Amino acid sequence: METPRKKADGSTTRTTTTKQAGDAAEGAALAHLQGQGLRLLTRNYRTPGRGGGEIDLVMREPGGTLVFVEVRQRASRDFGGAAASVSHFKQRRIIFAARHYLMRLPQQPPCRFDVVSVEPGGIQWLRGAFDAS
Template sequence: MRRLDSLSVRREGVPAHLATGEQGEREALFHLRRLGYTVVAQRWKTAKVWGDIDLVGWDGPTLCFVEVKARGARDGMTAESAVDRDKREMLRRMARAYLKGFPEKLRDNVSVRFDVVSVYLLPTGTEFEVYKGAFGW
């Protein structure tokens, strides 16, 4: 089924690497839900800050901002290594903007974490690596 999904996306003119990323985000969403996360936003963005957050969700009492990195193979660099300093800074700015939508009393007391999910879309099946608290503020 995954192969059919990726073929149909490619026919519509989406580059293969973007199709892999979109599929990886879908797979990560369902994986995190199986782990008990309550996902409240996908591809969250705001006009005030450049960028987006792949997934926002609650892991118990902790609000998690999740960056998803997907690969079609396990060769070369690991998927999570693509979350470099610039990407982390963008995610921090986005998280601050997201939190501005919270009432001040709640905003000051919410526990926040930045997670990274590596998704490997392999012929033998999908593999995940979840890095809770991959980086801080």
């Protein structure tokens, strides 16, 4: 939902919510990865219950590797930018969700954890941004 905001001259303008900005960044990341040949399997995979984790995009490379993707969006590159905002705690939650996702499969394919950062100036795809060890 857009939120009206008063400008200095008294008129109003609409601002984009954080959710809308996040959804747009996720859509841009998805289009970028699909353009690189990856196929979407699941979007916004969540583990059941509280305290679990979420994976923004679960994709498969043409060679069969399963790719768990965290999408991060920032308005500036200050403080290391979007990719630097994937903390150790956030990585643990993504890994937890990935393990839950993999339990449903009959056999475990090769896997990787990537981060796609969406910032002013473009999209950056970091393959193998972190691992499950």
